[in-house]
Amino acid sequence: MDIIEAKEVSFEYVRRDEEGNVEGTTRAVDHVSLDIRQGEFIAILGHNGSGKSTLAKHMNAILCPTEGTVWVDGKDTRQESEIWNIRQSAGMVFQNPDNQIIGQVVEEDVGFGPENMGVPTEEIWERVEESLKAVGMYQYRKHSPNKLSGGQKQRVSIAGVLAMHPKCIVLDEPTAMLDPNGRREVIRAVRALNQVEGVTVILITHYMEEIIHADRVFVMDQGHIAMEGTPREIFSQVERLKALRLDVPQVTLLAYELQKSGIPLPDGILTREEFVEEVGKLLGK
Amino acid sequence: MALKVDHVSYLYEEGMPLSRKALDDICLDIPQDQFIGVIGHTGSGKSTLMQHLNGLLTPTEGHIYYMGRDISAKDFDRKMLRSKVGLVFQYPEHQLFETDVFADVCFGPKNLGLPKEEIEGRAGEALEKVGIPREMYSMSPFELSGGQKRRVAIAGVLAMQPEILILDEPTAGLDPRGREEILDQIRQLRRQTHITVLLVSHSMEDVAEYVDRIIVMNQGRIMYDDVPKAVFAHYRELEQVGLAAPQVTYIMNALKESGLEVDTQATTIQEAACSLRKVFSAVGR
Structure with missing residues (x-):
């Protein structure tokens, strides 16, 4: 069962001059088709301006396609009457945690979504508890969000989405503003949601290391899907990624540098453990 | 010594019940012609320290000396200090406001009361240093890409001809190539002008690649202040404080x-x- 299906989707922004007259249009997404199955961990890469955030905003009906169709959990996103159901199926987490948290206390913030959906009070508290536990923030439930670190705030944002019991979470650069520890915490929480709770994850990021565990990677360029494959398939193509203004994880790059000087390491090494093992093999250890 | 920080402490909300020490007995020497990385988790005090260096915040205890003169002294020219110690905040592109790129970069030197030719000369020079081509001078800042906007914002500070440039996470949210472009530009700028740069960053890889010296902040104190190799040899201790190697x-x-x-x-x-x-x-x- 596909949780998200996009067929020939294009999206055009209308550019206006100072008086508001239409100057022209910019095609941010250009004939994109993709299927995302329930329970997958999907990563979307792409340089600034490649159209990845615009595409992501189609996945919970913040934007509707200019051409083509997006179905979220079987519902066409252009159907106004389904918009709340769609947003409940596919939640979204943004870059800046400070723009997403509204509650004075962590547990209130997390309860905001289900409350708006009309969930009975008893159940709201149950949902708040399980969501905060899923992201490892339960012990902070009585805290003020202002006093939390960036990584903690971002995990509260994720819990807020989780409390709406979505089938799918779209995260648009959730770690861009965080320190190394915050990044680790958030990525760990996201992976747990996917593996333990079975929530479909769509992660947009500029940090290559964060997506080595993804099931599939899409690379966007000029509104198109330029590459698609497993992390290993994608990161084996170092030069191609560089041409798309992207990068590979440092361990992959190190292996690539050594390959260039004639050391026969395999393509697409993604983890430290793999690297140590492959180097050991070559040296007969 | 261009800047000397002498036993500086800073209390937020001094005298209030919630008062807390953001900086605790900091001593630092910042000479001319050095590339310094500043790392620390969110809330470690690094931004507070940076805001002291150009007099935006005044120490609760201790002194800061610019070229041997106490910047808190009554007769000290703080306006001069702010043009000599340039501070580029996070997401500086949010501060672009003029109608075109060139006018935006002229804004700083114009406020210094310089003659028109000098203002325009400085603006052109600054834009050249950050790699913005002449064709873009008359464009609206809003037509530029994220990385370009950020470089224009940096040019705005460079046009003040600072001797010390503080950059607070200049690469946050940029794609890998955009990050590399900005950092390469800064390295280039240092080669041409021998300006001292303080780079606040959450990317240990960037810091390792570019700087000569790393200052590690933790709980308002300086934890390490040394060359990158020596600092990253303490990777276990760095992890304890939310950082990494x-x-x-x-x-x-x-x-x-x-x-x-x-x-x-x-x-x-x-x-x-x-x-x-x-x-x-x-x-x-």
Whole structure:
């Protein structure tokens, strides 16, 4: 069962001059088709301006396609009457945690979504508890969000989405503003949601290391899907990624540098453990 | 010494019940012509410290000296200080406001009351230094890409001709190539002008690649202040305070543990590749 299906989707922004007259249009997404199955961990890469955030905003009906169709959990996103159901199926987490948290206390913030959906009070508290536990923030439930670190705030944002019991979470650069520890915490929480709770994850990021565990990677360029494959398939193509203004994880790059000087390491090494093992093999250890 | 920080402490909300120490007895020397990285988790005090260096905040205790003169002294010219110590905040592109790129960069020097030719000369020079081509001078800042906007914002500070440039996470939210472009521009700028740059960053890989010296902040104190290799040798302690070493350092340590004689002090891909090539050539590969 596909949780998200996009067929020939294009999206055009209308550019206006100072008086508001239409100057022209910019095609941010250009004939994109993709299927995302329930329970997958999907990563979307792409340089600034490649159209990845615009595409992501189609996945919970913040934007509707200019051409083509997006179905979220079987519902066409252009159907106004389904918009709340769609947003409940596919939640979204943004870059800046400070723009997403509204509650004075962590547990209130997390309860905001289900409350708006009309969930009975008893159940709201149950949902708040399980969501905060899923992201490892339960012990902070009585805290003020202002006093939390960036990584903690971002995990509260994720819990807020989780409390709406979505089938799918779209995260648009959730770690861009965080320190190394915050990044680790958030990525760990996201992976747990996917593996333990079975929530479909769509992660947009500029940090290559964060997506080595993804099931599939899409690379966007000029509104198109330029590459698609497993992390290993994608990161084996170092030069191609560089041409798309992207990068590979440092361990992959190190292996690539050594390959260039004639050391026969395999393509697409993604983890430290793999690297140590492959180097050991070559040296007969 | 261009800047000297002498036993500086800073209390937020001094005298209030919620008062807390953001800086605790900081001593630092910042000479001319140095590339310094500043790392620390969110809330470690690094931004507070940076805001002291150009007089935006005044120490609760201690003194800061610019060219030997106390910047808190009554007769000290703070306006001069702010043009000599340029501070570029996070997401500086949010501060662009003029109708075109050139006018935006002229804004700072115009406020210094300089003659028109000098203002325009400085603006052109600053834009050239950050790699913005002449064709873009008359464009609206809003027509530029994220990386370009950020470079225009940096040019706005450079046009003040500072001797010390403080950049607070200049690469946050940029794609990998955009990050590299900005940092390469800064390195280039340093070669031309010998300006001192303080780079606040959450990317250990970037810091390892570019700077000569790293200041590590933790709980309002300086934890380490040394060359990158020496700082990252403490990777376990850095993890304790929410930081990390560059990934290469972990790879090299893992190789060492597997019994290989590699350089665990390597902090960049080039250094690691060099050390590994030696290991391979020693066994005749």
